[in-house]
Amino acid sequence: MQNPNKETISEWFKGLQDSICEGLETLDGKSQFVQDKWERSEGGGGRTRTFKEGALIEKGGVNFSAVFGPTPSKILEALKLEKADFFATGVSIVLHPKNPWVPIIHMNVRYFEMDNGIWWFGGGIDLTPHIIIPEKAVLFHENLKKTCDKHNSTYYEEFKRWADDYFYLSHRKETRGIGGIFFDRLAEKDQVTKSDRWEFVKNVGSSFVPIYSEAVENLREKEWSDEDKKWQELRRGRYVEFNLVHDKGTKFGLDTDGRTESILVSMPPIAQWQYNFAPENQQHLQTLELLKKGIDWVNYTS
Amino acid sequence: MQNPNKETISEWFKGLQDSICEGLETLDGKSQFVQDKWERSEGGGGRTRTFKEGALIEKGGVNFSAVFGPTPSKILEALKLEKADFFATGVSIVLHPKNPWVPIIHMNVRYFEMDNGIWWFGGGIDLTPHIIIPEKAVLFHENLKKTCDKHNSTYYEEFKRWADDYFYLSHRKETRGIGGIFFDRLAEKDQVTKSDRWEFVKNVGSSFVPIYSEAVENLREKEWSDEDKKWQELRRGRYVEFNLVHDKGTKFGLDTDGRTESILVSMPPIAQWQYNFAPENQQHLQTLELLKKGIDWVNYTS
Numbered sequence: 001m002q003n004p005n006k007e008t009i010s011e012w013f014k015g016l017q018d019s020i021c022e023g024l025e026t027l028d029g030k031s032q033f034v035q036d037k038w039e040r041s042e043g044g045g046g047r048t049r050t051f052k053e054g055a056l057i058e059k060g061g062v063n064f065s066a067v068f069g070p071t072p073s074k075i076l077e078a079l080k081l082e083k084a085d086f087f088a089t090g091v092s093i094v095l096h097p098k099n100p101w102v103p104i105i106h107m108n109v110r111y112f113e114m115d116n117g118i119w120w121f122g123g124g125i126d127l128t129p130h131i132i133i134p135e136k137a138v139l140f141h142e143n144l145k146k147t148c149d150k151h152n153s154t155y156y157e158e159f160k161r162w163a164d165d166y167f168y169l170s171h172r173k174e175t176r177g178i179g180g181i182f183f184d185r186l187a188e189k190d191q192v193t194k195s196d197r198w199e200f201v202k203n204v205g206s207s208f209v210p211i212y213s214e215a216v217e218n219l220r221e222k223e224w225s226d227e228d229k230k231w232q233e234l235r236r237g238r239y240v241e242f243n244l245v246h247d248k249g250t251k252f253g254l255d256t257d258g259r260t261e262s263i264l265v266s267m268p269p270i271a272q273w274q275y276n277f278a279p280e281n282q283q284h285l286q287t288l289e290l291l292k293k294g295i296d297w298v299n300y301t302s
Numbered sequence: 303m304q305n306p307n308k309e310t311i312s313e314w315f316k317g318l319q320d321s322i323c324e325g326l327e328t329l330d331g332k333s334q335f336v337q338d339k340w341e342r343s344e345g346g347g348g349r350t351r352t353f354k355e356g357a358l359i360e361k362g363g364v365n366f367s368a369v370f371g372p373t374p375s376k377i378l379e380a381l382k383l384e385k386a387d388f389f390a391t392g393v394s395i396v397l398h399p400k401n402p403w404v405p406i407i408h409m410n411v412r413y414f415e416m417d418n419g420i421w422w423f424g425g426g427i428d429l430t431p432h433i434i435i436p437e438k439a440v441l442f443h444e445n446l447k448k449t450c451d452k453h454n455s456t457y458y459e460e461f462k463r464w465a466d467d468y469f470y471l472s473h474r475k476e477t478r479g480i481g482g483i484f485f486d487r488l489a490e491k492d493q494v495t496k497s498d499r500w501e502f503v504k505n506v507g508s509s510f511v512p513i514y515s516e517a518v519e520n521l522r523e524k525e526w527s528d529e530d531k532k533w534q535e536l537r538r539g540r541y542v543e544f545n546l547v548h549d550k551g552t553k554f555g556l557d558t559d560g561r562t563e564s565i566l567v568s569m570p571p572i573a574q575w576q577y578n579f580a581p582e583n584q585q586h587l588q589t590l591e592l593l594k595k596g597i598d599w600v601n602y603t604s
Contacts, residue, residue: 036578050577061577171556171565237569244546245556254473254547261578263473267539269576273569275352275363276338 003194009111010066010089014047016109016205017064017091021049023209024062024095027216030055033062038259042069044087048262051095052269056102056220060095061265071114072256084114090123091205092249094266095212100232101222103129103136103177104239105212106266108249109205119194121201122184125208126163127215128177128239130232132287134302137178140215141297144181147207151200152192156298159183164293169242174291176242231284234277236268243267303497311413311500312368312391316349318411318507319366319393323351325511326364326397329518332357335364340561344371346389350564353397354571358404358522362397363567373416374558386416392425393507394551396568397514402534403524405431405438405479406541407514408568410551411507421496423503424486427510428465429517430479430541432534434589436604439480442517443599446483449509453502454494458600461485466595471544476593478544533586536579538570545569 004012021033031054039045046065051057066089076084090110097104106126113119127140141160148156159181167176181204186197224232243250243266253263279285306314323335333356341347348367353359368391378386392412399406408428415421429442443462450457461483469478483506488499526534545552545568555565581587 048577052577059575059577171559171562233572240542240573241546241566244543245553251547257473260473264543264575265577267575270535270572270574271542272572273361273566274571275350275354275361275567276563 004198006087006089006111006113009198012202013066013089013091013109013111013205014064016202017047017049017062020091020093020205020208021062024051024057024060024212027209027213028054028056031057036262038262040067040069040259042067044068046259046262048259048265050265054098056097056099056216057095058098059269060093061262062091062093063262063265064091065089065262074252074256079118081114081116084116084118086112086114088112093208096236096268097216097220099220099222100130100224100228101133101219102216103127103219104236104268105215107205107208109201111201118187120185120187121197122186123201123204124159124163124166124180124182125204125211126167126177126180126182128167128235129287130235131228131283132178132290133219134290134300136215136219137290137297138300140178140180140211143207143211143214145298147203147211148181148200150203151196155183155200156181160297161294167242168293169238169246171245172238172241174238174288175293176239176291178290178295178297179293227281227284230272231279231281233268233270233272234274236271237273239266239268240271303495303501305496306500308389308391308413308415314504315368315391315393315411315413315507316366318504319349319351319364322393322395322507322510323364326353326359326362326514329511329515330356330358333359338564340564342369342371342561344369346370348561348564350561350567352567356400358399358401358518359397360400361571362395363564364393364395365564365567366393367391367564376554376557381420383416383418386418386420388414388416390414395510398538398570399518399522401522401524402432402526402530403435403521404518405429405521406538406570407517409507409510411503413503420489422487422489423499424488425503425506426461426465426468426482426484427506427513428469428479428482428484430469430537431589432537433530433585434480434592435521436592436602438517438521439592439599440602442480442482442513445509445513445516447600449505449513450483450502452505453498457485457502458483462599463596469544470595471540471548473547474540474543476540476590477595478541478593480592480597480599481595529583529586532574533581533583535570535572535574536576537589538573539575541570542573 033049044067109123163179163182335351346369394410411425465484
């Protein structure tokens with residue numbers, strides 16, 4: 001297969017945004033995305049699509065962007081380069097559900113290249129249940145493994161570990177959720193071509209709606225208590241902590257004068273903090289016990 | 303006057319915590335502080351005092367700590383030192399009021415020394431109204447100026463500018479609130495002795511309850527609308543953004559394995575985020591216009 005160029009990749013991502021938004025509107029059944037097109041003075045722009053007050057999704061965003069120009073100095077320093085122009089494109093998603101039983105989901109697929117020939121893909125999908133239901137966690141990881149296994153038998157294990165390490169709140173000594181897959185700087189390697197990487201990234205993107213649909217199944221109608229709702233808002237507080245304190249993408253975007261409202265589309269509608277909160281509910285307590293690195297979800301038995 | 307040593311400073315700070323908590327309980331009239339004593343494995347510890355569901359204060363904390371041990375590598379690197387033991391003590395406060403008309407307040411006084419003879423004081427007081435009332439902002443800054451002027455005619459101007467620069471959300475291009483005073487690394491300089499610096503820091507600490515009492519006067523009884531409440535929660539979202547993205551003290555504490563629950567006592571009880579929110583209310587709009595650096599509040603006329 002031919003190696004894709006940046007126009008091909010960016011156009012495909014744009015189409016992915018369209019199909020995901022369509023899929024999510026159907027899944028939600030009540031609300032619609034609203035689009036903001038924006039331009040970046042240094043080059044490029046994006047389409048920020050936000051969603052609110054749905055039947056399933058309380059607040060969410062599905063962003064597409066394709067930006068270019070002189071490479072930000074932070075990247076140049078990290079790569080020990082003096083100067084280069086860059087092109088970056090991607091789709092990123094965060095969905096905060098109304099029902100505390102439904103998990104928060106995050107997905108991102110992205111491509112980066114410089115005019116010196118350096119390029120890579122990055123991305124991943126991870127799940128943050130407010131209340132972890134082990135069978136659903138197993139299902140989610142099985143689905144990711146299936147997506148990965150189509151491409152490379154080492155991907156799932158490698159990218160699952162990467163997600164565990166990345167989505168980690170060191171100041172809380174807990175993971176953000178049950179992880180998923182995370183990968184970055186995927187370039188050519190041994191027998192793996194750019195076209196192979198691209199097929200994988202496309203499959204991750206295309207798997208989003210089916211995987212999320214399964215993840216919410218049987219949960220979106222589940223009744224919740226006031227205690228569950230409060231717990232959800234406290235867990236959303238942790239989500240805020242991760243995104244603002246640890247997430248490299250958020251930090252980089254805010255540091256390099258990215259479009260703040262598009263970046264912070266990931267924030268929940270409402271979050272709570274309470275000093276030294278300790279849950280009493282059994283399922284909430286169990287959730288805390290499962291917010292650990294290294295759980296082999298695919299082979300998990302409780 | 304004799305130069306104070308670390309024991310004297312730390313004991314005084316402990317007493318300050320007592321008197322401030324007492325003053326705030328009287329001012330609130332409904333709830334009380336609850337204390338958690340904690341120890342740090344490397345040396346020292348603290349008293350975290352938290353407050354919730356008061357008549358005036360919805361959530362707040364008044365922390366005292368005195369910690370010591372090997373200096374964290376981040377400080378050593380910044381100071382280009384190889385090794386040193388440190389001692390750090392201070393009181394820090396954040397109060398989130400129930401009523402949207404009442405401002406959020408933050409105060410901190412601290413002392414740091416190393417066994418190589420290096421020492422400094424730091425601290426400040428700043429105000430974050432959800433809705434800025436210019437006359438109250440003027441009063442607040444006049445009070446800070448009075449406190450500063452007793453010690454040095456240059457302090458207010460210098461430390462007011464420092465607060466403008468420090469309490470700034472670069473990713474929003476807005477200040478956290480109306481600023482106040484901020485100072486760091488105050489050591490001996492020209493004719494100014496350690497004892498002079500100490501007298502100043504003590505006065506900043508002692509001025510907290512009277513200044514806050516004036517800041518809330520005539521506001522705590524003010525009626526608010528649902529629109530004001532929502533606006534308060536959105537503004538609290540910005541407070542969260544500042545503390546987690548920009549605040550050096552928070553970042554340092556979380557990075558060096560500080561006591562997370564004590565550090566994040568600064569978080570509001572509830573915060574909201576809404577994509578691209580634009581207020582319609584005149585007073586909310588005016589507030590946004592006043593979240594700028596360099597407003598000469600003491601001489602402000604609207």
